[in-house]
Amino acid sequence: MFGDGDDIAVNLASNEYSKAVRPYLLPADRMITCEFLTYRKGKLRCLATIAKMARGRMARYIIEHRIQAPEQLTFFDWNDFQYEQSLSDNNTLTFITRG
DSSP, X not given: OOSTTOXXXXXXXXXXXXXXXXXXXXXXXXXXXXXXXXXXXXXEEOOHHHHHHHHHHHHHHHXXXXXXXXXXXXXXXXXXXXXXXXXXXXXXXXXEEOO
């Protein structure tokens, strides 16, 4: 997806659909999964409908901003979702909202 020969895929699919893609990745490929969590009743939860809309908005964000590096994804901010570094790692970018 990104330039400079990096073989990076941004996973914006649900868990069910992303399982269908993983077997086709090469060992050198890197998949970055974006998670969208909402605080409800004091806990972080993945609310399916909201997460689905956020994944769609992230796809739009990637295209409109011509994202060239995974680090640029951390600036995504739709519907009060903000990148949460403490819940993220090299392969997962977590965005949370107080909803």
